[in-house]
Amino acid sequence: MTASILDGIVLGLQFGLLATGLTLMYGLGGILNLAYGQMAVVSAIVTVSIMEAGLPVVPAAAIGIAVGALLGFVLDQTVFRPLYSLRGEARVLLSLLLSLGVALMIDGFLNWLFPLKGLSLFIGGGAIDVFGEPMRRGSLLASGITIVAMGGLVAFFRFTTLGRAVRSVIEDEEGARLVGIDPRKMLRLILLLSGGIAGLVALTRSMVAPVDVTAGFGITVFALIVTVVGGLGSITGALAAGIILGVINAIAASAIGTFMSLVILLVAAAVTILVRPAGLLGVKE
Amino acid sequence: MTDRFSQASGTSAVGGVERRSTRSWSGVAWPTLGVGAILALVPLWLGDSRVMMGIAVLGLAFAAYTIAFNLIFGSTGQLFLCVGALAGIGGYGGAILADVVGLPIVVSIALSTSAAALAGGLLSWVAVRRSLGVIFTGIVTLIFALTFENLLLGLGELTGGESGFLMEAGRGTFLRSQIPPYYLMLGMVLLTLFVYGSLRRSRFGWAFRALRDDEVAAELAGIDVARYRIFAATIGAAILGLAGALLAFTEGRVSPTTFGFAEVDVVVLVMLAFGGIGSFLGPILGALTFTVIDELLVEVGQLRVFIYGALVIALFLWLPRGVVPALDDLLRRRRAGS
Incomplete structure (x- = not known):
């Protein structure tokens, strides 16, 4: 039991961090980025490719994270650009559809070019109690x-x-604009930051289990569930929900197997959304 | 719904029917029969190949999926990301009822179709009750789809887990022969198309358009938005369940990938975006076009997914109304100009 809880916390911390990236993009820019998991996978694949070319792990990892951040920036400048002329639900919906397209492109490309490739950072040494x-x-x-x-x-x-x-833009975009903050600049920063976060999580994840080219969709779904349960737009909510769901998942997985534990997790997420649409720590709009 | 997509139906022959008389049934019956007449010829051309006929049947199933998704999303703005799962309730439900429980095939199909309709209606009811909006409806139905997938994998003793199972029921009957399943599926698609077309022309159609254009105004005009949404979702889910069940019985096997999110929902979204959200004949044209494209792209393997992704982006950025209505407009302008 203790082992499961500890495993759950390890997983939960990572997914909490992962979800902050997603929640920031949504809270700040109304962007629901379904290509988020693929951004993490890109970082992982870049890192492993550089390591195969002979560079040590630390600079390779740094480049991997930088590429993740760069990918966020590129998305902001290209595919997401038309979104900024839309408002409210229309923007969220189109961002969802466009990023789904990006996710398919990245998935298809990586699976075509590097089938079976995956990052697995093995940290040696014995176990610690x-x-x-x-x-x-x-x-x-x-x-x-x-x-x-x-x-x-x-x-x-x-x-x-x-x-x-x-944060001021998340709370009140118009108010922020009035005191001279440019929401577009902040959004660009957040996309850069969330790309970096996705890259970092891919690297830490690969210290526990391999991250391969097909992992993207699963990562996105997990991050999305954590984000929604924690409350869209809430950073502390995402962190808390990550740990709670991570522990639930680990305990259920050791008790009844992987697939059914995912079912429990999904049902828990659905119930949370239906009981509290704003999420655990979200604020109703 | 959104401004970008709300122009989807309207003035074009493919895109809408508002311009012509709204009374007679002939405006629905003739196009339906026309589509039927053309598609009925396909076995003359491909009938020799078992593989090609299998692909043609699958293409028809996707045509039904796309019409159903259009009814739910295009007409009433409910983003149901569980098309595959609802079809899977029909497919797996029918297969289990016929094979494990031992019910007659027709009864199994009827029961599993009703189960899918019930599930779709319930999802819509929950979404309406909790006033979830487009995005949260999408997230909740996505969670439903993933739950269904994991249940299929987790309940391996009943569902055969990852590899699915081969069905006993229907073996040796016309359901497993080469050409008759095609006509069975075609009949179902035409029925679906006729039901959808008739709905568009009835008072439901007016209500759909009103609530898509401006939900609040529709509500104020006395349209029971909740009732129409739940109704559309129930009918749409019934179509999905029926198509899924027929596909299962004609293929003779069910597997999680037959009804998976990546394999069904994503493809249906592309097909609808191509054919034109909210249009009458667009979904079926989109589905058939992509069945052909998919076959042509088999050679490039995984790059196919990449091309699909690029198409999704291009379609939603530059042709949010869909390729078919856009082409139709172009032809009209040509004709008017000459």
């Missing part, structure tokens, strides 16, 4: 990196002027 349970070093390192990244994100949004500017 945590609360009497042996934990793999890879899981601990992944969790450590994730927690540091989360801390960095929270600090960025709480203490820096830029982070506060982003």
